[in-house]
Amino acid sequence: MNNVFVYCEIEGTQVQEVSQELLTKGRKLANTLGVQLEAVAAGSGITGKVESQILPYGVDKLHIFDAEGLAPYTSKPHTAVLVNLFKQEKPQICLMGADVVGRDLGPRVSSALHSGLTADCTSLEIGPHEDKKNGKTYENLLYQIRPAFGGNIVATIVNPENRPQMATVRSGVMKAEVLDPNYKGEVIIEDVAKFVPEAEYVTKVLDRHVEAAKNNLKGAPIIVAGGYGMGSKEGFDQLYELAKVLHAEVGASRAAVDAGFADHDLQIGQTGVTVRPKVYIACGISGAIQHVAGMKESGIIISINNDENAPINTIADYVINGTVEEVVPKLIKYYKQNSK
Amino acid sequence: MKLNIIVLAKQVPDTRNVGPDAMTPEGTVNRSALPAIFNPEDLNALEQALRLKDQFPGTTVTVITMGPGRAAEVIREAMYRGADGGYLLTDRAFAGADTLATSYALATAIKHVCPNVDLIIGGRQAIDGDTAQVGPQVAEKLGLNQITYVEEIISIDHSPLTIDHCTTSEGRARNGQWSMVNGQSIIVKRHIDGGVETVESPLPCVLTVNGSAAPCRPRNVKRVMKYKRCLAPMELPQGTGFGDLPYAAEYEKKPYLKLGQLSCADVNADLQQCGLAGSPTKVKNVENIVFKAKESKVLTGSDEDVNGLIKELLNERLIG
Numbered sequence: 001m002n003n004v005f006v007y008c009e010i011e012g013t014q015v016q017e018v019s020q021e022l023l024t025k026g027r028k029l030a031n032t033l034g035v036q037l038e039a040v041a042a043g044s045g046i047t048g049k050v051e052s053q054i055l056p057y058g059v060d061k062l063h064i065f066d067a068e069g070l071a072p073y074t075s076k077p078h079t080a081v082l083v084n085l086f087k088q089e090k091p092q093i094c095l096m097g098a099d100v101v102g103r104d105l106g107p108r109v110s111s112a113l114h115s116g117l118t119a120d121c122t123s124l125e126i127g128p129h130e131d132k133k134n135g136k137t138y139e140n141l142l143y144q145i146r147p148a149f150g151g152n153i154v155a156t157i158v159n160p161e162n163r164p165q166m167a168t169v170r171s172g173v174m175k176a177e178v179l180d181p182n183y184k185g186e187v188i189i190e191d192v193a194k195f196v197p198e199a200e201y202v203t204k205v206l207d208r209h210v211e212a213a214k215n216n217l218k219g220a221p222i223i224v225a226g227g228y229g230m231g232s233k234e235g236f237d238q239l240y241e242l243a244k245v246l247h248a249e250v251g252a253s254r255a256a257v258d259a260g261f262a263d264h265d266l267q268i269g270q271t272g273v274t275v276r277p278k279v280y281i282a283c284g285i286s287g288a289i290q291h292v293a294g295m296k297e298s299g300i301i302i303s304i305n306n307d308e309n310a311p312i313n314t315i316a317d318y319v320i321n322g323t324v325e326e327v328v329p330k331l332i333k334y335y336k337q338n339s340k
Numbered sequence: 341m342k343l344n345i346i347v348l349a350k351q352v353p354d355t356r357n358v359g360p361d362a363m364t365p366e367g368t369v370n371r372s373a374l375p376a377i378f379n380p381e382d383l384n385a386l387e388q389a390l391r392l393k394d395q396f397p398g399t400t401v402t403v404i405t406m407g408p409g410r411a412a413e414v415i416r417e418a419m420y421r422g423a424d425g426g427y428l429l430t431d432r433a434f435a436g437a438d439t440l441a442t443s444y445a446l447a448t449a450i451k452h453v454c455p456n457v458d459l460i461i462g463g464r465q466a467i468d469g470d471t472a473q474v475g476p477q478v479a480e481k482l483g484l485n486q487i488t489y490v491e492e493i494i495s496i497d498h499s500p501l502t503i504d505h506c507t508t509s510e511g512r513a514r515n516g517q518w519s520m521v522n523g524q525s526i527i528v529k530r531h532i533d534g535g536v537e538t539v540e541s542p543l544p545c546v547l548t549v550n551g552s553a554a555p556c557r558p559r560n561v562k563r564v565m566k567y568k569r570c571l572a573p574m575e576l577p578q579g580t581g582f583g584d585l586p587y588a589a590e591y592e593k594k595p596y597l598k599l600g601q602l603s604c605a606d607v608n609a610d611l612q613q614c615g616l617a618g619s620p621t622k623v624k625n626v627e628n629i630v631f632k633a634k635e636s637k638v639l640t641g642s643d644e645d646v647n648g649l650i651k652e653l654l655n656e657r658l659i660g
Contacts, residue, residue: 210535331649
C-alpha cells in the first residue's frame with residue numbers, strides 16, 4: 001500500500017530506457033518517503049526476460065502481466081491492467097514515460113481513477129504543500145515540475161487529495177543507474193484474465209513497423225543543433241556537413257521542427273529528447289526554456305547567433321556573434337585545417 | 341453510410357510567437373499580449389473529419405469547444421472550412437479546469453449533443469499545455485476506445501469487428517446508449533515511437549490527430565459569406581438578445597446563424613466534477629526561470645576568432 005509504482009514500457013522483451021530512468025528516480029522517491037518501489041511489466045512472452053532488466057534498479061516488487069493480447073501495446077487492455085492493479089494496491093505515486101505509449105495510457109488511467117496527471121515533467125521532488133484556501137497542510141506530496149505555456153514559465157503541480165499522483169517524464173530527463181545487480185525483489189506473475197476482461201481487446205494491430213532510432217542524440221558526445229534561425233530545410237544541410245566533419249549528431253529546436261526544417265525525432269527539449277553531450281553547438285537557436293531544459297547540462301555550449309541578446313547566450317560558454325551561413329563553413333574549414 | 345462526427349477544438353494563445361511582453365513582471369501570463377488562435381492540431385483533426393464528410397455525403401461534422409464567449413470564433417472558423425455547426429460549452433463553473441475536469445465537461449456535452457456519435461476527433465494536444473491528455477481522458481469517460489497520434493484515416497467500413505458490449509476499463513457495462521455498436525470499424529495509420537502502426541478499432545471511438553497529418557483545407561469564400569454573422573449568445577453585449585442586433589431579421593430567418601451554447605446545467609454536469617473543484621491537480625507555484633548565467637567568451641564570426649575557437653576545443657580534446 002502507498003508505494004511508488006513505475007509502469008515499465010516493453011518493446012518485444014526489451015525494457016525501454018525511459019522506464020529504467022524512472023525506476024532510478026522512483027527508487028529515490030521511495031527512499032525519501034520510506035516506502036517500497038514496485039514495477040509493472042505488461043507484454044507477451046516477457047516472463048523470464050524482463051526481470052533482470054528491472055529488479056537491479058532497486059525494485060522491491062515486480063508485477064508481471066504476460067498474455068498474448070498485451071503486445072503490441074493497445075490502449076484498453078493496458079489501462080485495465082493498471083486501473084485494476086491500482087485499485088488493489090493503492091499506490092501513492094505512479095510514473096511512466098512521456099512517449100507515445102505513456103501519453104496514450106497515462107491520461108486514460110487517470111481519467112478512470114479520477115487522479116491527477118502531469119505530463120512531461122522535468123523534475124520530481126517530495127515536499128509539503130499548504131492549501132491557503134482550505135487551510136490544510138499536506139506532507140510529502142510529489143512536486144511535479146514542468147515548463148508550461150510554450151516553455152515560458154515553469155510550474156510546480158501537486159495533487160493534494162487524489163491518488164495515485166501520476167506523472168510522465170520524457171526519455172533522457174532522468175538518469176538510469178543500476179542500484180545493485182543482485183537486488184532481491186519479489187516477482188509476482190499476475191493472472192491477466194482477472195485484470196483484463198475479454199471485451200477490452202478491441203484494437204487490432206494490422207501492421208507495425210518499428211525501426212531502431214535513426215539517430216543517437218542521447219548518447220552523442222557532440223551535437224550540432226539548429227533552430228528557427230536556420231531558415232529552411234536546406235539551411236540544415238550545412239549542419240549535417242558540420243556534424244559529419246565533427247562526428248556529431250544533428251538536433252533541432254522545437255521551432256525548427258514545427259516549421260518543418262527538421263524531423264520530429266531530432267527535437268531536443270522538454271517535449272523532445274534531453275541530451276548531455278560534451279559539446280553542444282546551438283545554431284540559430286534563441287533558447288526558449290523548453291529547449292534549454294533539454295540541453296542545459298551539456299559540457300560546453302557554443303551559441304552561434306546573429307542576435308547578441310538571444311536568451312541562449314546567457315548559458316553559453318562561447319557566444320559567436322555572427323550568422324550561421326558565415327560561421328559554420330568557417331568551423332568546417334578550420335577544423336579540417338587544425339585536426340590534421 | 342452517414343456518420344455523426346464530433347470535432348473537439350480549442351482556442352489557444354499563440355505560444356509559438358511569444359514576445360517579451362508575454363509575461364507580466366509578476367511572472368503570470370499576459371494573455372492580452374498573445375493572439376488567440378485555433379489550436380493547430382485541432383485543424384488537422386477537422387480536416388480528417390471533413391474528408392469523411394466528402395466521402396460519405398450526409399455526414400455531419402459538429403464542433404464542440406469549451407471556453408469564454410470569444411472561443412466561438414473557433415466554431416465559425418471550422419464552419420468556414422466545412423463544419424456543419426457547433427456548440428460553445430461555456431460556464432463560470434468550468435473555469436480553472438485541469439485536463440480531467442475539462443474532459444469530464446466535454447464528455448458530458450458529447451453525451452448530451454450527440455448520443456449516437458460515431459467518431460470523436462481532436463488534435464493530439466493543445467499548444468498552451470502540450471499535455472495530450474484530454475483526448476484519452478474523454479474516451480475513458482465515455483467508455484470508448486481511443487487511437488492517438490493518428491496520421492491518416494485509411495478507411496471506415498461495415499464489417500469485421502463486431503462487439504455488442506462496450507465496457508469501461510473497470511469492466512463494468514456502461515449505460516445503454518454506448519452499447520449500440522453497429523459493426524462499423526475504422527482503420528487508421530498512427531505514429532508510434534520509432535515507427536508507424538496501422539490499427540483497426542470498432543466505432544464509436546476517439547481519435548487524436550498529429551500536426552504532421554494533412555493540413556486543413558482553407559476557408560471557402562461562399563461559406564464565409566454564409567456564416568460570418570454566426571454568433572453564440574455569449575458573444576452578444578450583456579443584456580441584449582439577437583433581436584437587438586443590427587441584422588435582427590436575418591437571425592429570425594436563418595436559425596443556423598445562432599450557434600449552439602451549452603452551460604453546465606444544460607448538459608447536466610455534476611458541479612463537483614467541473615472547473616477548479618473537479619481538478620485533482622493544483623498549481624502550487626509558477627516561476628519565470630532564470631538560468632544561471634555563465635561567463636561566456638564572446639567571439640565574432642571572423643576567421644581569426646573561429647580558428648582560435650577550433651584550436652582551443654581541439655587542445656582541450658573536446659572535439660577531434
